[in-house]
Amino acid sequence: MSKSAATRARPLSPHLQIYKPIPTMMMSIVHRITGVALYFGIVLVIAWLLAAATSESWFNTVSAIYGSWIGRLVLFGLTWSLVHHLLGGIRHFVMDTGRALDKQGSTRLATMMPFISIALTILLWVIGYMARGA
Amino acid sequence: MADFRTPLSRVRGLGAARSGTSHFWYQRVTAVANVPLTLFFVGLVIALSDASFAEARATLANPFVALTLILAMLSVCYHMKLGMQMVIEDYVHDELTKLVLLMLNIFFTFILGAISIFALLKIAFGG
Ligand code: HEM
Numbered sequence: 001m002s003k004s005a006a007t008r009a010r011p012l013s014p015h016l017q018i019y020k021p022i023p024t025m026m027m028s029i030v031h032r033i034t035g036v037a038l039y040f041g042i043v044l045v046i047a048w049l050l051a052a053a054t055s056e057s058w059f060n061t062v063s064a065i066y067g068s069w070i071g072r073l074v075l076f077g078l079t080w081s082l083v084h085h086l087l088g089g090i091r092h093f094v095m096d097t098g099r100a101l102d103k104q105g106s107t108r109l110a111t112m113m114p115f116i117s118i119a120l121t122i123l124l125w126v127i128g129y130m131a132r133g134a
Numbered sequence: 135m136a137d138f139r140t141p142l143s144r145v146r147g148l149g150a151a152r153s154g155t156s157h158f159w160y161q162r163v164t165a166v167a168n169v170p171l172t173l174f175f176v177g178l179v180i181a182l183s184d185a186s187f188a189e190a191r192a193t194l195a196n197p198f199v200a201l202t203l204i205l206a207m208l209s210v211c212y213h214m215k216l217g218m219q220m221v222i223e224d225y226v227h228d229e230l231t232k233l234v235l236l237m238l239n240i241f242f243t244f245i246l247g248a249i250s251i252f253a254l255l256k257i258a259f260g261g
Contacts, residue, residue, distance in 0.1 A: 036221060039214050045175075046250045049203075052194060053253035053261075056187040082172060089165045096162070124176065132184040 023110035030113075031088035034081040041078040079124055084117035157216060164213035171206035178203075191257055200258040204251055211247035215239060 019025065044066070051062040065071050091109055094100050100109045137144065148154045178199065182190050193199060218239045226232040 032221065035214075035217050039218055042210065042214070042246065045179075046207075046246055046253070049194075049250055049253040049257075052187070052190050053256040059187045059190065079176070082176070086169060086172065089169070092165070093162075124180065128180045128183055131180055 022107070024106050027088065027091070027110040027113050031085060031092075034085040034088070037078070037081040038085060041074075041081065044074070044078065076121070076125060080117060080121040083121045083124070084113065087113055087117050087120075157220070161213065161216045161220075164209045164216065167205075167209040168213055171202065171209055174202055175206050194254065194257045195260065197258065200254050203254050207247055207250040207254070211243045211250075214246075215243040218243070 048062050048066065051058040066075060091100075091113065094109070095106070100106050151157070178193070182193060185193070194203070219236060222232060222235045222239060226235055
């Protein structure tokens with residue numbers, strides 16, 4: 001339906017830029033950003049699967065790209081996005097049951113998030129390097 | 135507060151989007167499924183990070199691995215589709231642009247799902 005002039009001219013309510021950033025708000029935004037990063041980043045995972053299904057030379061090409069320092073950097077970022085988003089999802093499950101919705105509880109939970117996600121991501125990569133023995 | 139909905143609309147409980155809470159619910163169902171499935175995937179990628187072509191193929195051809203990864207891709211692609219739909223609905227206000235993006239979102243996620251399942255089955259069946 002086409003909009004009437006009155007609808008089009010309506011002012012928008014104040015948006016993000018006028019609020020003071022607080023932990024719960026930041027984690028809500030980061031959950032969305034990591035979700036979108038995973039949405040596009042998963043193409044890399046699927047490209048790897050497709051290369052494995054196609055031929056040895058494709059597999060080796062993709063492995064070489066992902067094994068380069070820039071490849072590893074991107075994969076590290078993708079790992080962190082997944083870990084952070086996964087923890088954010090669990091945080092959503094906790095809040096879905098009505099827990100940690102008060103001011104202190106929700107702030108505490110949100111504040112822990114970046115520390116845990118970065119620590120877990122580094123741990124995963126340390127395990128990865130140890131598994132390769134390199 | 136006055137309720138402006140008709141009694142029939144209230145009974146149906148489907149709200150303005152005509153789909154009730156089903157979007158929210160499937161976002162949760164796939165999110166719960168994603169936790170073990172993506173953890174399995176991460177573990178597998180770590181295990182295979184140094185693997186040769188033959189080793190990677192042998193592992194991916196294992197029926198348990200192949201089936202788990204197929205489930206992972208189904209759950210993740212559905213979850214991505216729902217998630218990106220929410221993002222588009224939140225930020226894109228022009229009706230035509232929104233419809234086009236919602237359509238592209240469905241195409242993108244279904245194509246990725248089809249490619250990954252094809253690749254996994256091809257490896258599993260030794261092709
Ligand atoms: C690993 C386990 C995962 C869990 C537990 C999880 C959990 C969630 C939850 C609960 C939401 C809804 C947030 C809300 O209602 O506001 C969500 C949103 C989303 N997820 Fe996931 N997710 C996971 C993995 C993934 C993956 C692998 C992708 C993409 C490939 C993804 C993409 C998205 C997107 C695009 C959104 C929408 C973001 C938003 O609306 O802010 N998620 N996720």
